[in-house]
Amino acid sequence: MRFSEKIPGRVLLVIAFSALSALVLITVFIFVEGVPLIARVGVFNFIFGMKWAPSQGAFGIFPMIVGSLSVTLGAIILGVPIALCCAIFLTEFAPATVRNAIRPAIQLLAGIPSVVYGFWGLIFVVPLIRNYIGGPGLSILAGSIILAIMILPTIISISEVSLLALPPPYREGAFALGATQWQTIHGVLLPAARSGILAAVILGMGRAIGETMAVIMVLGNAVAMPSSILDPARTLTTNIGIEMAYAAGEHRQALFATGIVLLVMIMILNSVAQYALRRRQDER
Amino acid sequence: MLAVSVLLVTGSTLAGCSGETSWKTEVLTSMSVKINTVLPNNRLVHHNTKLRTERVSLYYGTFRALKDISLDIPEHAITAIIGPSGCGKSSFLRLFNRMNDLITRARVEGCVELDGVHIYEKSTDVVELRKRVGMVFQKPNPFPMSVFDNVSFGPRQHGRKSRGELGDIVEKSLKLAALWDEVKEKLDQSALALSGGQQQRLCIARVLAVEPEVILMDEPCSALDPVATLKIEDLMTNLAANYTIVIVTHNMQQAARVSDMAACFLMDPDRSGVLVEYGPTSQIFTNPKDKRTEDYITGRFG
Numbered sequence: 001m002r003f004s005e006k007i008p009g010r011v012l013l014v015i016a017f018s019a020l021s022a023l024v025l026i027t028v029f030i031f032v033e034g035v036p037l038i039a040r041v042g043v044f045n046f047i048f049g050m051k052w053a054p055s056q057g058a059f060g061i062f063p064m065i066v067g068s069l070s071v072t073l074g075a076i077i078l079g080v081p082i083a084l085c086c087a088i089f090l091t092e093f094a095p096a097t098v099r100n101a102i103r104p105a106i107q108l109l110a111g112i113p114s115v116v117y118g119f120w121g122l123i124f125v126v127p128l129i130r131n132y133i134g135g136p137g138l139s140i141l142a143g144s145i146i147l148a149i150m151i152l153p154t155i156i157s158i159s160e161v162s163l164l165a166l167p168p169p170y171r172e173g174a175f176a177l178g179a180t181q182w183q184t185i186h187g188v189l190l191p192a193a194r195s196g197i198l199a200a201v202i203l204g205m206g207r208a209i210g211e212t213m214a215v216i217m218v219l220g221n222a223v224a225m226p227s228s229i230l231d232p233a234r235t236l237t238t239n240i241g242i243e244m245a246y247a248a249g250e251h252r253q254a255l256f257a258t259g260i261v262l263l264v265m266i267m268i269l270n271s272v273a274q275y276a277l278r279r280r281q282d283e284r
Numbered sequence: 285m286l287a288v289s290v291l292l293v294t295g296s297t298l299a300g301c302s303g304e305t306s307w308k309t310e311v312l313t314s315m316s317v318k319i320n321t322v323l324p325n326n327r328l329v330h331h332n333t334k335l336r337t338e339r340v341s342l343y344y345g346t347f348r349a350l351k352d353i354s355l356d357i358p359e360h361a362i363t364a365i366i367g368p369s370g371c372g373k374s375s376f377l378r379l380f381n382r383m384n385d386l387i388t389r390a391r392v393e394g395c396v397e398l399d400g401v402h403i404y405e406k407s408t409d410v411v412e413l414r415k416r417v418g419m420v421f422q423k424p425n426p427f428p429m430s431v432f433d434n435v436s437f438g439p440r441q442h443g444r445k446s447r448g449e450l451g452d453i454v455e456k457s458l459k460l461a462a463l464w465d466e467v468k469e470k471l472d473q474s475a476l477a478l479s480g481g482q483q484q485r486l487c488i489a490r491v492l493a494v495e496p497e498v499i500l501m502d503e504p505c506s507a508l509d510p511v512a513t514l515k516i517e518d519l520m521t522n523l524a525a526n527y528t529i530v531i532v533t534h535n536m537q538q539a540a541r542v543s544d545m546a547a548c549f550l551m552d553p554d555r556s557g558v559l560v561e562y563g564p565t566s567q568i569f570t571n572p573k574d575k576r577t578e579d580y581i582t583g584r585f586g
């Protein structure tokens with residue numbers, strides 16, 4: 001009797017641990033493969049090296065770090081204002097019927113495979129930039145636009161939840177003081193929801209940094225250091241995606257080392273987001 | 285008759301509700317009407333009517349929460365609204381700053397006046413109205429920001445910008461709310477760290493900072509301990525000299541202690557709220573004219 005009661009708990013425990021062990025396994029594998037190369041090249045030379053030429057034994061990933069950070073930053077600059085407006089509209093202005101129509105549409109946006117985004121970007125956004133703004137079209141700007149759209153669902157839904165979670169008395173209190181609807185949103189609701197919104201932005205950043213397929217298709221993938229947002233660039237993820245098929249030996253290790261850098265960046269972002277979300281709970 | 289004199293005085297389209305003048309009021313040469321109040325010390329004082337409802341009904345969808353309420357609330361006095369739960373006291377209070385507007389299904393019929401001007405007109409500026417008619421809620425609801433930012437919120441939104449000016453307003457409001465000495469060292473700390481009683485006085489200070497004429501209070505002490513309650517009552521008594529206060533309370537002793545006028549609401553069999561008796565507090569409590577008032581009050585006193 002007592003033993004049989006424990007079975008479901010035990011089974012779930014084993015399953016939970018197998019999920020966790022997959023994570024550990026992958027992490028260990030990446031580190032075992034990548035760390036020796038970083039040790040040989042040197043952390044500083046690897047991260048801040050300007051030249052990536054595996055055939056000559058040059059493994060500097062700084063242009064790709066710049067590439068990753070600039071498309072991500074671009075996506076945030078373009079995406080966050082739109083996502084915030086969307087979340088504010090959904091929570092504060094939209095009648096229930098409109099809200100119930102828009103919300104599934106946004107969920108659908110999250111469900112579109114990234115290769116479709118990339119393809120659409122290549123066919124539509126890239127020529128637009130080439131013809132109307134300049135440069136080869138395949139560029140940081142193109143990547144930023146695609147990523148901005150891709151991170152919308154994440155940022156919208158988490159910001160929306162944070163705004164909806166605010167106690168109604170905040171709203172009433174502000175209105176009762178003669179604040180207009182916009183003053184209420186701007187002066188009370190957004191500041192009150194700021195840690196949730198911050199977490200939303202950071203999770204969006206994590207998604208943007210990690211995205212590979214869509215970015216490969218629109219970014220041009222040049223290994224050189226980009227000098228403007230109209231230049232092609234390569235990100236950490238696309239570097240792995242492009243070269244893994246033929247990489248061997250040191251080259252392959254260098255790609256795993258690139259993975260380590262990515263992993264660390266994403267871990268930092270996620271911890272900041274967790275911290276922000278926990279702060280939000282403490283504020284209650 | 286009343287409407288005509290109002291038009292003459294204001295010379296604009298602002299007007300009270302037309303129609304017969306209630307028997308309680310006498311028309312004066314100015315826009316306002318006067319009623320007599322017997323204060324607890326039995327002094328007869330003339331008060332202008334600050335707020336007035338005439339045959340007001342409030343509907344939530346098809347449910348009629350208030351039925352034909354007519355009431356004149358005197359200026360610079362404390363008027364208590366008493367009655368059992370669910371009889372529409374909060375709904376009634378929210379008529380005066382149009383907070384019911386936030387509820388999409390709510391609909392108001394009849395006439396609600398502030399200084400003789402109908403406030404449910406299309407032309408009514410609700411934001412302006414809420415600056416003149418402040419509200420303190422049942423549960424203290426400071427914003428999750430500093431004490432200073434809470435108190436200065438209203439003035440900031442209404443266009444006062446300089447830190448010095450805001451500082452003066454914050455200090456003055458906190459002093460009026462009898463909170464200054466307790467928080468002057470922690471103006472930059474989160475308001476959420478204050479005690480419940482302090483938070484409620486902060487909310488009162490936040491309202492005072494907007495310099496309203498009327499303060500509506502919806503059971504402001506129901507979430508507070510007795511000591512904090514007494515502080516708020518003292519505060520109300522002091523404010524009554526310059527503000528018109530309307531307080532909803534469940535607490536009969538509190539109504540008896542602080543109010544000049546008392547209105548007793550009850551529920552009709554169809555669950556609509558009705559006004560059964562209104563008059564000077566001393567009379568309502570010692571010599572109620574309506575049997576139902578007496579039953580309610582004595583029931584509560586046990």
Ligand SMILES: Nc1ncnc2c1ncn2[C@@H]1O[C@H](COP(=O)(O)OP(=O)(O)O)[C@@H](O)[C@H]1O
Pocket residue numbers: 344349367368369370371372373374375376387
């Ligand atoms: N937002 C609302 N929507 C629908 N019905 C409401 C709403 N607020 C209050 N009511 C109803 O109106 C009646 C009066 O409520 P309320 O004014 O809160 O009474 P009181 O403050 O005297 O307890 C109650 O029957 C209540 O259920």
Ligand SMILES: [Mg+2]
Pocket residue numbers: 373374375502
């Ligand atoms: Mg109530």
